Amino acid sequence: MSESPDTSTAQMPALEPKSALRFALPLAIFIVLAGFLFIGLSLNPREVPSPFIGKPAPSFQLTQLAQPEQSFSPAQMQGEVWLLNVWASWCVACRVEHPLLVELARKGVVPIVGLNYKDKRDAALGWLGQFGNPYRLSIADIDGRVGIDYGVYGVPETFVIDKQGVIRFKQIGPITEEVWRDKMLPLVQQLRKA
């Protein structure tokens, strides 16, 4: 079955158009594959598309962090565009976005409700005392059940909720200046007009 050298050279002319394809095809496959892998590098596997976008914010009734005798329910925010920000005193990344939230609160840009996730009351209040309190109010989700209902898996997370109580956007991880300026602020302004 072995081909002797002169038979293969004899067939070379017949192979001519094919041999171009023989090199081009693997190269094309390689380029496509490399392209996919390269795009994959820039994707963040932590950003899982949330099934909540466009759905009503799950209702709950929790006690407030600062006034445990008072409770809060998302229905109370009906008619307002607001942010639900999931935070905790043990969450290091929360400190990254905190100055931005404080700035937003100072300017009165948008009401922010804090969901204090799996935290201790004293630690949480101490944290707010130390870094500033941008929240209209915070609610204490001590056992993380509301967190589960909101599909929280990485603190901080921030939901933009419209006047009808529908979740419009979810930021996983700290809100950066960029995300706020390019995505969240325009969305908040647009939802206000609606």
Place this chain on the structure above:
Amino acid sequence: MLRVAIVALMFALASSGAIAGKGAVQLDNAGARRAAALADQLRCLVCQNQSIAESSAELAVDLRREINEQIRAGRSDTQIIDFMVARYGDFVLYRPPVKSHTLLLWFGPALLALAALTAFLRALRNRRRRANERPLTSAEHAEAERLLSGSSSSAP
């Protein structure tokens, strides 16, 4: 004898407490098996390469508790899975559902294998055709005979 029994009881209590954790619900054997099977199918979103059963992340602990409670409350496996998907999306499932945008994921490998097989068969056919295309000349035949007979004494 009594002391042995007491020590055994203490160990049993201590270990069950350690496994169950605080505030956990106790399940019967069948329930525990169902809980374990469910936890095994669900991805922990904190440490994405582990299932809820394997992970020791707090969220995984909470979700195992949630599964236990729901089994206790008499909910079916499908209901529990739906509960998780509603909150965390299809991503929690290690076995993604067949949907329009997961078709490639499900059938891509089979498609690739089919393409490879087709290419292989075509290459084989081409090769056979090429071999038959031009019969050997008598000189080439003689050369082949000589090579096959194993007489390596000839000069190159």
